[in-house]
Amino acid sequence: MPKSPKKGKWYAVRHGREGAKIYDNWGEAEINITRFPGAVHKSFRSLKDAEDWLTSRSMSIKKEPKEPSPEIQELPGPPMPGPSKPRNPTPATMNGVHPQPAPQPAVGLNAPQPSQVQLSPEQRHVLEMVKRGKSVFFTGSAGTGKSVLLREIIKFCRNSNDYGDWGRLSITASTGIASVNIGGSTLHSWAGIGLGKESKEKLVYKLLGYKKEEREQEEKENPDAPKRTDDMNSGFAVDRWRTTRTLIIDEISMIDGHLFDKLEYVARAVRKNSAPFGGIQLVLSGDFLQLPPVPEQVNGAPVPPSFAFEAESWEQCVGRPVFLTKVFRQKDQTFVDILNSMRFGHLEAVTVQKFRQLSRTVRYNDGIEPTDLFPTRREVEMCNHNRLKSINSTPHEYKATDRPGRDEKGNDISLEKMNRLLERLVAPKTITLKVGAQVMLIKNMIQGKLVNGSVGKVVDFITPLEAAQRGTKFAISESNCSGMPPMGREVKMEKWPVVQFQSGDVLLCIPDTFEVNNPEGEIEAMRCQVPLILAWALSIHKSQGQTLDRVRVNLGRIFEKGQAYVALSRATSMERLQVLNFDAAKVMAHPRVMAWMKEQTGQQARDQIDEDIEFWSEDIDIL
Ligand SMILES: Nc1ncnc2c1ncn2[C@@H]1O[C@H](COP(=O)(O)OP(=O)(O)OP(=O)(O)O)[C@@H](O)[C@H]1O
Secondary structure (H helix, E strand, C coil): CCCCCCCCCCEEEECHHHCEEEECCCHHHHHCCCCCCCCEEEEEHHHHHHHHHHHHCCHHHHHHHCCCCHHHHHHCCCCCCCCCCCCCCCCCCCECCCEEEEEEEECCCCCCCCCCCCCHHHHHCCCCCCCCCCCCCECCCCCCHHHHHHHHHHHHHHHHHCCCCCCCCEECCCCCCHHHHCCEEEHHHHHHHCCCCCCHHHHHHHHHHHCHHHHHHHHCCCCCCCCCCCCCCHHHHHHHHHHHEEEEEEEEHCHHHHHHHHHHHHHHHCCCCCCCHCCCEEEECCHHHHHHCEEEEEEEEEEHHHHHCHCCCHHHHHHHCCEECCCCCCCHHHHHHHHHHCCCCCCHHHHHHHHCCCCCCCCCCCCCCCCEEEECCHHHHHHHHHHCCCCCCCCEEEEEEEECCCCCCCCCCCCCHHHHCCCCCCCCCCCECCCHHHHHHHECCCCCCCHHHHHHHEEEEEEEHHHHHCCCCECCCCCCCCCCCCCCHHEEEEEEEEEEECCCCCCCCCCCCEEEEEECCCCEEEEECCCCCCEEEEEEEHCCCCCCCCCEEHHCCCCCCCHHHHHHHHHHCCCEEEECCCCHHHHHCEEEEEEEEHHCCCCCHHHHHHHHHHHHCCCCCCC
């Protein structure tokens, strides 16, 4: 039996890594619940209460007292920076302090449900490849479950690491926003290559340090360049390169092919391993028909991009792509087929006709309007601003609490850098809301159907105590492993928006934490903000990866290949999709990607894939 805890607190964990157990200190309890899916725990003043709770057969949190207990008055606020800095911890910590709140009594909320994803055979095939240490690139049209699969892969590697038998997992993505979405860092910062414009040899020098003669040679070639010093060495990046077992790169479609080759060279050189990518297991995901690499500028003119699949080393590194073909987002096969033909940029007259018919207005009787998708941020801001202004009710402004963390070397980051990093987040620095404002959740909530992308209307502003008294549930995100509202004193005193969602659920949207991680997997900057954005309009860029039930797309201003497809494929059904200014000429797919896809999806390749799936699906006992 545990001895008496110092501050008279006991932490009962009903569902955690070590099973049901009572701890006498939060530190130990925290280790056993952090990022443990569906962890359930609670703190008590007496050991007997903790034991009673743990042994009580009822799991119903509805039976908890509605009135907050005195413990609620002492709850900590968002985490403050602490002194220690562990090396490469998983999960992310902020200066050694987990960004989870201390355990708190549940107040009118649902017990967290472990995420239960039943992967399709195709998805299981990929996961199985990863488990067996194979490198893989998996792709598929919008809504085929790439993100869901990637999350399961990450979960698998992390869970294996909890038992110490997987190795270092490095999670990266091509862009800042995409990296935040999967809790990783950008590929560039992970690799320690800056912009990566130099030759592959120079990138290696940059990482390993310049030899005297190399430095002199470079200075001779380019006397105006800043002098190289040994400060250019990046021990942390070299360490990452050398110790990583599995490297995840999401949104690989936005990585330039030349850069991919350079990284492959660097991997071999730094790891002193001649195997493709220096023997690192690669797990790449993305769709080349959705987002192309950002074109580089030479003398002010954009240079046509090269795609990662055009890299010389691509095939050696990841072999044949695995295509996910089952579309989950849309149930209507006709709609799936139309979107698919659009993805490849060829539209038959009958399809064009179908899209033109979608210009009609769709009316909803619950007051929640379709979200307008626009190509530019300016259009989005103007629309949301004007709609908010037209509502005649009291505005409530929420300013985020931002905190700097540490960079990969353990140094405190400047406020300027913190601000720059936090621009990657969808969570705004300031948001003004009114009763009647249309909003969108930007985090998956433990409350079943409510996910990143769920739309609703603000119906009230109340304090957490008022919510508890009325039995209004709190919005608790999946990433908050404790399943308890993160309430510091300042959160408890303020009025927060109550949102009625399309599903009928009503939630008090208290602030949540949003993190940007450094390449070592620690928190570099953190924002605490209500998990909402205005949702009369959304940029196509921000809508990427989301599933939207009611959408209106004006194709009039579409300017980039893949943009029309990304926008329209957010919709779940044609009945709830309105398309304005449809113009077949705006549906553009990149010819080189199309040619490559055709080659990859030829009958022979398809037969081989079917065989693979059959092979890998046999006797698989996963998830
Ligand atoms: N195995 C599955 N079972 C049930 N639903 C799934 C499964 N995989 C994915 N989904 C659902 O399908 C929808 C689309 O999934 P996801 O966002 O992962 O697709 P995606 O391929 O990443 O799409 P996009 O390319 O548009 O970002 C989500 O609502 C997700 O919950």
